Structure formats: C-alpha cells, structure tokens
Amino acid sequence: MKKRVVSIGAVKIGDGHPIAVQSMTKTKTRDINATIRQIKRLERAGCELVRLAVVNKDDALALKKIKESVSIPLIADIHFDYRLALQAIESGVDKVRINPGNIGADWKLKKVIIRARERHIPIRIGVNAGSLPGDILKKYRHPDSRALVETVEHSLELFDKFDFKDIVISAKGADVRNTVDAYSVIHRKFSFPLHLGITEAGPSFTGGIRSGVGLGILLHRGIGDTIRVSLTADPVKEVTAGFEILNSLGLRKTGPVLISCPLCGRCEVELMPIVRSVQKRLKRYKNFMKVAVMGCVVNGPGEAREADFGIACGKGMGAVFSKGREIKRVKESILVDTLFEVIDENFDN
Ligand code: SF4
Known part of the structure; x- marks a missing residue:
C-alpha cells in the first residue's frame, strides 16, 4: 500500500x-x-x-x-x-x-x-x-x-x-x-x-x-x-x-561495496591480508563504488571488470582494473597501494 x-x-x-x-x-x-x-x-x-x-x-x-x-x-x-x-x-x-x-x-x-x-x-x-x-x-x-x-x-x-x-x-x-x-x-x-x-x-x-x-x-x-x-x-x-x-538490494547506493572471493586452493597470494587492508582503506570513501578483490584468474578478471575497481591476483602479483579495463599488472607487495592510486585518480569522492 x-x-x-x-x-x-x-x-x-x-x-x-x-x-x-x-x-x-x-x-x-x-x-x-x-x-x-x-x-x-x-x-x-x-x-x-x-x-x-x-x-x-x-x-x-x-x-x-x-x-x-x-x-x-x-x-x-x-x-x-x-x-x-x-x-x-x-x-x-x-x-x-x-x-x-x-x-x-x-x-x-x-x-x-x-x-x-x-x-x-x-x-x-x-x-x-x-x-x-x-x-x-x-x-x-x-x-x-x-x-x-x-x-x-x-x-x-x-x-x-x-x-x-x-x-x-x-x-x-x-x-x-x-x-x-x-x-x-x-x-x-x-x-x-x-x-x-x-x-x-x-x-x-x-x-x-x-x-x-x-x-x-x-x-x-x-x-x-x-x-x-x-x-x-x-x-x-x-x-x-x-x-x-x-x-x-540496490535500494540505496551509499559508500563503497567490497566484493571479495571466498578464496580456495587456486589462490597464489596471501589474499586475506589484502582484503583486510582494502576493507580498512575503503572506510575513508563516502560515495558508492564497487571494489572487487579476487584471488585468481578463474573468476577474478570477470568480477574485477564488472566492479568499478578491482584486482585479480595471479602468482605473487595481480592485475588492477578500473571501470571494466585492466590498467596494470604489479607485484603483490604493491597491489593494494596501486589499487588505491587508481581509485584516487578515477573516483570522485
Ligand atoms: S576467484 Fe579463484 S581463488 Fe577466489 S574462490 Fe574463485 S577460484 Fe578460488
């Protein structure tokens, strides 16, 4: 009613x-x-x-x-x-x-x-x-x-x-x-x-x-x-x-939404600390955006492309995505920093 x-x-x-x-x-x-x-x-x-x-x-x-x-x-x-x-x-x-x-x-x-x-x-x-x-x-x-x-x-x-x-x-x-x-x-x-x-x-x-x-x-x-x-x-x-x-449910679009894979035996990076770090750093953004953190190349690139920003990990490295496109590939050690550089360059907070 x-x-x-x-x-x-x-x-x-x-x-x-x-x-x-x-x-x-x-x-x-x-x-x-x-x-x-x-x-x-x-x-x-x-x-x-x-x-x-x-x-x-x-x-x-x-x-x-x-x-x-x-x-x-x-x-x-x-x-x-x-x-x-x-x-x-x-x-x-x-x-x-x-x-x-x-x-x-x-x-x-x-x-x-x-x-x-x-x-x-x-x-x-x-x-x-x-x-x-x-x-x-x-x-x-x-x-x-x-x-x-x-x-x-x-x-x-x-x-x-x-x-x-x-x-x-x-x-x-x-x-x-x-x-x-x-x-x-x-x-x-x-x-x-x-x-x-x-x-x-x-x-x-x-x-x-x-x-x-x-x-x-x-x-x-x-x-x-x-x-x-x-x-x-x-x-x-x-x-x-x-x-x-x-x-x-798509009823509001407020703040960042983190999509992360559950992780399995295919993953070849330390994904949990990466996800925790991304989750922590996302807290300072107010506007809606989807960020995907994926553990391997099976579903990773697909999900990362669908999100506004994302990373898909490989062996000791990962690809960074922005608005559906792969932007760069970097070592695991600088993956999160690179993701946030890309977000800050391309996202209006
Ligand atoms: S994205 Fe890769 S590592 Fe993550 S759950 Fe799926 S298959 Fe496993």
Missing part, C-alpha cells in the same frame, strides 16, 4: 523517499557528553536518525542539550511513563517512540498525542513481541504475528479516535518468520510508513545475518521505510549493516 509521508526533522520517510538507516545510542542518555560523542560517531558513519532511551526525567531533560550539539534528528524512546514523552517533546526531539504495551490508560496516550500535534512531530507505535499488552498475550498465548498485528490495530484505533495520523509503525519480534508475517499484514492494511527491525537479533555476526534475512525479505517485497539493525555491538556497526542490506 502507498505510504503517507512522515517528516522526522529534515528526514522524510514513506512514499518513495529513500529508506532511512537509523540506530540507537547505547549510553545513558543523561551522560550528555558520552551520548553526544556516540551520536557524532553515528553521524560520521552515515546514520540518518538516532533513537535514545529515556528512562527517567534526567534523560528527558538531557535531550535538550544533546539536541543543541548534533544535527541528526533525535527520537525519544519511551516506555511506561507518558510524562517522559511530554518532557522529551518539550526538550525538542523530532519524534517519539511509545510502546503501546506498557504506556497505560488511554488518557495518558491522549496527552502525548496532543503535545506531539502541537509540536508537529510524529509518533512511532513501537510494538514489541517482548512487551505485548496482557489481554492480547492471553488471547494468543504466544507473541506470534497475529498478536503483533492485533496490538498495532488496537493502538491505531486509539490514535484514530484522537484523529492523529502522523504515525510510523513497527512490530518487532526476535523470531524472523513471525516478524516478517506481521509486517507483511500491516503493510497490506495500513498506509503508515513502517520502521523495520528484528529485535534482540544478537551479536554482530548472527544478528547481522538474522536482520539481513528478515529485513531483506521485506525490503525486497517493497515493504519498509526506515530500518534499524539491532546488534549487541557498537551502534556504528548497526549503521554499516543497514547500508550493506540496502546496497545489496
């Missing part, structure tokens, strides 16, 4: 706008300096929206100072206490996420809605399988996709009663299939933009894979307007993983 457009500060999501990559700070929000430092690192990594946990009044008040020091839109993450949402809005946040499973009576939500409307900021209905309302959990016994969808429906009825439509929806679970099913139904039924995520996905490796599978299925079906890859790791990795998912 065509999605409404929602503005979160200067970032617009929904109806054809780029799918925004977001993350969440892992500091205590009231530790203002540490939080600002982390947000600045996220900004440098390309993060487009950042969410902060608001656990108490000090967190809610700290948002004002944090807001003054960063330019990325801020989202206050609220559970249990509607008054924290009111204070966060007062502090100038660009969006509020509330959990309908634990925010309490309707009148509390109404107060948040009235304040958000006054300030023209959207609210995310952030349904989470781990904290569904008791009556719905009792009905379905497990936080399956039906329970997630019904929680969203109930919340939307409430928002509808107060005629508030500046809404983003999420319905996250740790179970990939349930989450995919829930988002698929919600996408069909409602025109509000969707924030996608697999919650509690795990550490970088497993979490990245589970998020890649879940988000990948949905995004490929045209579902999703902003994504957060939840990892038990440095939040910068969430941003990198988010762009990697979007780049791999």
